Amino acid sequence: MHATPGSAVEREILRPLWKVHILHHAGESAIVGNWMLEELREHGYRVSPGTLYPMLARMTRTGWLQKNKSGRYRLTAAGRRALAEVRARLAELQIEVFRPRPKAAKPPRP
16 A cells, blocks of 8 residues: 555655665665665655655764765664664554554444
8 A cells, every 4th residue: 555646644654764764774784875766666655866865965964874985875873873763662653553452432422
């Protein structure tokens, strides 16, 4: 199931998840923008170079990534800390969102 391109769900909820993917993969090994573009597309994200490269630049300015002379991005210590925080919050959210809940009683009819 994929969000409609340009939808509020894609823009406001899914697009920020791209950064989590980037941090994760840059923490596994150095990444290049073109590979990351294809990786995000494999997950169903509709991303263009005009969106991805400015995002990588912002993440570099934030101190989460470091770009080397060959154009590869690596996770920095600050990026590892950010990823650890995101993972902890996502784990908590996953428990809350996917926890089986008892069926709520229907409100009385007027």
